[in-house]
Amino acid sequence: MALTKRGKTYHYAFSVGGRRYRGTTKSQTITQARTVESQLMAKVEQGLMPAHLRKMPTLREYAVDFLSQVAFMPKLKTRLYYANGCRLLNAQPIAGMRIDQITNREAVRLEISGSGSNANNALRVLKRMLNLAWEEGLLPRQPKITLRPEKERSAVYSPEEEACFLSKAGQPLGDIALLIFDAGFRPCEAIALPWKNVDFVRRAVYLEGGKSKKADRWIPLSDRLYGALIERAKSQKPGTVWLFPADGNKNGRTTKSGHIENYTKTFRRAAKRAGLPGSLVLYSARHTLATNLCESTGNPKLVQSMVGHTRISTTMRYIHTGMAEGVIAVNQINRDRAIAVQDAKTQNLTQ
Numbered sequence: 354m355a356l357t358k359r360g361k362t363y364h365y366a367f368s369v370g371g372r373r374y375r376g377t378t379k380s381q382t383i384t385q386a387r388t389v390e391s392q393l394m395a396k397v398e399q400g401l402m403p404a405h406l407r408k409m410p411t412l413r414e415y416a417v418d419f420l421s422q423v424a425f426m427p428k429l430k431t432r433l434y435y436a437n438g439c440r441l442l443n444a445q446p447i448a449g450m451r452i453d454q455i456t457n458r459e460a461v462r463l464e465i466s467g468s469g470s471n472a473n474n475a476l477r478v479l480k481r482m483l484n485l486a487w488e489e490g491l492l493p494r495q496p497k498i499t500l501r502p503e504k505e506r507s508a509v510y511s512p513e514e515e516a517c518f519l520s521k522a523g524q525p526l527g528d529i530a531l532l533i534f535d536a537g538f539r540p541c542e543a544i545a546l547p548w549k550n551v552d553f554v555r556r557a558v559y560l561e562g563g564k565s566k567k568a569d570r571w572i573p574l575s576d577r578l579y580g581a582l583i584e585r586a587k588s589q590k591p592g593t594v595w596l597f598p599a600d601g602n603k604n605g606r607t608t609k610s611g612h613i614e615n616y617t618k619t620f621r622r623a624a625k626r627a628g629l630p631g632s633l634v635l636y637s638a639r640h641t642l643a644t645n646l647c648e649s650t651g652n653p654k655l656v657q658s659m660v661g662h663t664r665i666s667t668t669m670r671y672i673h674t675g676m677a678e679g680v681i682a683v684n685q686i687n688r689d690r691a692i693a694v695q696d697a698k699t700q701n702l703t704q
Contacts, residue, residue: 356386365390369397409451409491412482413443419482429562438478441465445475452486455479460498469503476500508632509641510534521626525597526619528581532558533638535575537660540635544613546596551582558582560661570661643671 355366356378363386366375374397378389410418416439423435442448447459460479465472480498487495510518515534519527532543542560550559556574574582585596595612608614620635639660646656657668 356383356390362386365393367394369394409453411449412452412455412479413448415452415482415486416443416448419485422485434474435478435481438474441471441475442479447479452483453492455483455496457497457499469501473500473503508630508634508637509644510633510637514627514629514633515638515641518623518627518629522623523619525585525613526616526623528585529597529613529616530635530638531578531581533635534642535578536560536572537639537642538572539639540616544597544616545610547594548586548596549594551586551596553579553583553586570658572659640671643668 356363357366358364359377361381363378363380363383364376365378365386367390368374374393378386380386380389420436420439423432426432426435445463445465447455447463450459460476463472463475465475476498477500480496483492483496483498486492519530522530529540529543532538532546533540536558538546538560545562546558546560550561552558555571556579557571558574559569559571561569582596589598597613599608599611599613616635624633643656643660646659647653650656653665653668656671657665660668660671662668662671
């Protein structure tokens with residue numbers, strides 16, 4: 354044990370179990386400083402080490418412990434989301450910082466490629482890790498991490514673009530796209546569809562393990578999707594588990610899941626052949642279905658049920674109505690106003 358006066362306050366320095374502890378007692382009198390030092394040393398010896406004396410791990414070190422804790426979460430997608438966020442963070446200089454040094458300033462400066470959604474994947478995981486560290490008493494205050502704005506997908510396929518894309522897509526991308534265009538699947542849901550969930554008698558397909566509770570649902574098959582799945586079933590060997598098995602590709606490689614997991618390069622090649630604008634992605638087919646259904650039926654609740662949203666507010670973000678409806682409404686307003694003006698003129702002339 355040793356006390357050293359630095360300026361007006363005394364600083365302690367002691368060792369327990371071969372580890373040295375140093376810091377300020379925040380006291381200006383030797384008696385109070387000795388009391389503070391003795392109390393701290395006693396707590397360390399009892400295993401009740403105060404948070405400010407603990408060795409702060411780096412973000413990369415803490416991420417290992419964090420992933421071990423979330424490994425018991427029931428949903429695979431949640432675990433994968435956290436794992437991807439940690440991967441993005443580990444590629445940044447912030448990974449080498451102690452967690453008590455990380456503030457919103459460092460989070461704002463993160464340079465993560467891709468969309469705002471990709472950056473927010475890392476930021477949400479960072480926020481969750483720091484909150485967990487605060488709950489464990491490692492951090493003195495609960496950190497506040499600002500998320501970045503995400504650009505909503507607004508592009509939808511025109512009938513011509515949809516037809517051209519499907520003609521250039523090839524297989525299995527063509528059938529994957531049909532599950533999105535006609536059944537409202539998310540791309541990740543379409544590629545992971547097992548044959549046991551396809552009911553040709555009821556002409557329906559069951560989606561399970563979706564993003565939310567309402568995502569698990571029966572979806573009716575359109576005529577063209579029903580025909581496409583019939584042809585796909587005929588072309589595959591009996592007992593095939595997945596609609597889109599990974600071992601069906603040219604290089605013969607498979608995946609842990611057994612089904613296709615990456616379609617991005619295939620889509621880009623097909624989109625280039627079809628001459629699609631860069632704003633259109635495969636997910637845009639889901640928005641196209643929602644928009645077309647709403648314009649045809651005027652029923653957002655039907656759209657919500659079809660695409661499997663929990664909240665109607667989410668569905669409304671998917672609906673991108675065309676301009677024709679607005680033009681019709683404006684023309685009707687103009688006609689009504691013209692009639693009102695003419696009636697007023699006629700009434701004035703007769704008086």
